[in-house]
Amino acid sequence: MPAPPVERLIQQLARLPGLGPRSARRAALHLIQRPEAALSPLLRALAEVEASVRVCGVCGNIDARDPCEICRDPERDATSICVVEQVGDLWAFERAGAYRGRYHVLGGVLSVLDGVTPEDLSIDALIRRACEPGVREVVIATNATLDGQTTAHYLADRLKPAGVAVTRLAHGMPVGGELDYLDDGTLATALRLRRPVE
Ligand SMILES: [Zn+2]
DSSP: OOOHHHHHHHHHHHTSTTOOHHHHHHHHHHHHHOIIIIIHHHHHHHHHHHHHOEEOTTTOOEESSSSOHHHHOTTSEEEEEEEESSHHHHHHHHHHTOOOEEEEEOSSOOBTTTTBOGGGTTHHHHHHHHTSTTOOEEEEOOOSSHHHHHHHHHHHHHHGGGTOEEEEOOOSOOTTOOGGGSOHHHHHHHHHTOOOOO
């Protein structure tokens, strides 16, 4: 049996997403056996995040400043707001480097099963932002799951009075994808949303 402090560390690590008890034990051993190379840098990183990282009061991004760098950046297109479920989705867009507008992080999706209602998400704040002068488009980039779709329809409805263009990410063939490997839903949607060859 590990000593109580080690056991507590394993328990905390096992609560992290993606880490089960087995990987938590391995991670704990790795940290303990490498105090200089692994444990101390991790402690410093955790302390720094705790001390400096906050949620952006405008868009829900996490950053060392509030409003976040993206909201403050005058180079970014303030006429367009891209709605994502989680900060991780915002990071995915930033990695792709294909979007130059602003974001809005909902904090989840509507879900009957999980009891998530509009009040649990940052929806009122989104509507307020969409009504601000200068905003022309809201891109809904929720996931292509059932709850993601339901949320997109709900948002489109709520956004109507704002008088902005409401768009939705396209579904279809992934770049580099092969027909034979696509699931039925993706293939059917790609066919339904086909476009003229440019
Ligand atoms: Zn922000």
